[in-house]
Amino acid sequence: MKVELRQGDAVLEGFANGLGALGEGQARKVMARALNRTGGPTLTKVRRELVRATSAPTAVVRKQVVASKAWAGAGDGPGKMEFVIRAAGRPLPLAMFKPREFSFGVRAKVWGKFQRYEGMFTRGGQWPARVPLGLGGHVFVRTSAARLPIKRAFGPSLPKELVEDKIVMVWRSSTARLGDDIAHELDRELSRFS
Structure with missing residues (x-):
């Protein structure tokens, strides 16, 4: 501008x-x-x-x-x-938008309203005994049906x-x-x- x-x-x-x-x-x-x-x-x-x-x-x-x-x-x-x-x-990581993990995935307030991110996660382990991953609170998504690899999720740029x-x-x-x-x-x- x-x-x-x-x-x-x-x-x-x-x-x-x-x-x-x-x-x-x-x-x-x-x-x-x-x-x-x-x-x-x-x-x-x-x-x-x-x-x-x-x-x-x-x-x-x-x-x-x-x-x-x-x-x-x-x-x-x-x-x-x-x-x-x-x-x-670069695009901002979803970790900046105060994500919370639920059974469906993650919810974060992006673009002025709460958004659901199905299948994404911030913690590991079986429900309900989930544990922090120790990866800075970032939100991740699996890139295949296998357990790994995973990649970080991003919001707006x-x-x-x-x-x-x-x-x-x-x-x-x-x-x-x-x-x-x-x-x-x-x-x-x-x-x-x-």
């Missing part, structure tokens, strides 16, 4: 006179601050919606969903007139969830305020010359 300002952008057209009065270097600073002013709260809203949509722990979402901020550049450098939200990481419609709608509604933030930063900078 990216919020970007380019020369000739429709959002900038209304501020052309004010930005021109500042000069190129100061105008870049104003635009970078406005992008970051819009992007910061947008990042927070996107993270909150990801937590709500996936049921992933907040700390994991904060670690995997990060932003690259805009900056004005040094001297005559062009800087970077974009605020980018990125998500990295934050990079995939970041481009889902619900998250994109949060991003679009939050970035709609970019014009107001440019006006705020421009007024702030022009008031220094008064």
Whole structure:
């Protein structure tokens, strides 16, 4: 997800006179601050919606969903007139979603509601005397009819969830305020010359 300002952008057209009065270097600073002013709260809203949509722990979402901020550049450098939200990481293990084992398999709260995972397990042994496997509380599933091999089970992947419609709608509604933030930063900078 990216919020970007380019020369000739429709959002900038209304501020052309004010930005021109500042000069190129100061105008870049104003635009970078406005992008970051819009992007910061947008990042927070996107993270909150990801937590709500996936049921992933907040700390994991904060670690995997990060932003690259805009900056004005040094001297005559062009800087970077974009605020980018990125998500990295593999699918999250079901162990992060507080799984509980039952006779049918495992139940965990994923994507905002409790899901049943038939045939999966977190412990070993015969019912009802099940014992912990000592494998970090992960959820496993057999890959064949035999006792082994087994593989870990995974839930949502934050990079995939970041481009889902619900998250994109949060991003679009939050970035709609970019014009107001440019006006705020421009007024702030022009008031220094008064």
